[in-house]
Amino acid sequence: MLIGGIQKFSLINYPKKTAAVIFTQGCRFLCHYCHNPELVLDEKFQKPLDEKEILEFLKKRQNQLDAVVISGGEPTLHKDLVSFIKKLKDLNYLVKLDTNGINPNIIKNLIDQKLLDYIAMDLKAPLESYSKVTNIDLGVNLIQDSINLIMSSKIEYEFRSTLVKNLHTKDDISKMAKLIKNASLYILQKFRPQITLNPAFSKYEAFSDEEMGKFQKTSLNYVKKCFIR
Numbered sequence: 001m002l003i004g005g006i007q008k009f010s011l012i013n014y015p016k017k018t019a020a021v022i023f024t025q026g027c028r029f030l031c032h033y034c035h036n037p038e039l040v041l042d043e044k045f046q047k048p049l050d051e052k053e054i055l056e057f058l059k060k061r062q063n064q065l066d067a068v069v070i071s072g073g074e075p076t077l078h079k080d081l082v083s084f085i086k087k088l089k090d091l092n093y094l095v096k097l098d099t100n101g102i103n104p105n106i107i108k109n110l111i112d113q114k115l116l117d118y119i120a121m122d123l124k125a126p127l128e129s130y131s132k133v134t135n136i137d138l139g140v141n142l143i144q145d146s147i148n149l150i151m152s153s154k155i156e157y158e159f160r161s162t163l164v165k166n167l168h169t170k171d172d173i174s175k176m177a178k179l180i181k182n183a184s185l186y187i188l189q190k191f192r193p194q195i196t197l198n199p200a201f202s203k204y205e206a207f208s209d210e211e212m213g214k215f216q217k218t219s220l221n222y223v224k225k226c227f228i229r
C-alpha cells in the first residue's frame with residue numbers, strides 16, 4: 001500500500017477505542033473542500049512510509065492500542081488492502097475503514113472475509129448532484145451499491161457528510177438523510193476553512209452552529225441517530 005502518513009495515537013477516530021490511523025495515498029475524487037490534498041494530488045505525494053516499519057510499530061503497540069483506522073485518500077484503491085488488513089488482524093487489531101464508497105466490490109470482499117469491525121462512509125451530496133462536490137463524474141451507482149452493502153451488513157457503521165455553505169442546501173441535507181433512511185448513525189461534519197484542495201474554498205464560510213442544529217433535527221426524521229462533529 002502507498003501509505004502517506006500515520007497518526008500513532010488517537011482517541012477520536014474509532015468510537016470508544018484507542019487507535020492508530022494510517023493514511024493511504026491516492027483518491028479518485030477531487031472534493032473542493034478536501035483537507036488532505038497531499039494524499040490526493042500526485043504532485044503533492046511525499047515518499048511513502050515503509051509498510052514493514054509500520055507493522056513493526058503496531059506489533060510493539062499491541063498492548064496500548066485497540067484498533068487501526070485505515071483512512072485516506074481512498075484506501076480501497078490499493079490492491080493489497082486486503083492482505084494488509086489480514087496482517088493487522090494477525091496482530092489482533094480491530095480495523096475501521098474510512099471510505100468514500102467508490103469501490104463496493106472491495107468493501108463487499110472485506111465484509112465477506114470478516115476483516116472489518118467498523119466502516120465510516122462519506123456521503124458527499126444527493127446522488128443527482130454528487131459530482132458538484134466530488135468535482136469529477138464517476139457515476140453514482142457505485143455509491144448506492146456501497147450504501148446498500150454497508151447498511152445490510154452486520155458491521156457497525158456510520159455515514160458522514162461534510163457540509164459546506166457554497167455546496168449544500170437545506171434540501172440537499174434532507175435528501176442525503178433520506179438516501180440512508182434508517183441508518184444507525186449519521187454524522188454531520190462542519191466544514192472548517194483551512195487547507196483545501198480547491199484553494200478558493202479556504203475562504204468559504206461554514207454553516208453556523210444553529211444551522212447545523214437544524215440540519216441535525218431534519219436528518220433525525222430519517223436516521224436513527226445523528227450527531228454533529
Ligand code: SF4
Nearest residue numbers: 027029031034073100
Ligand atoms: S475529501 Fe474527497 S478528495 Fe479528499 S480524500 Fe476524501 S474523497 Fe478524496
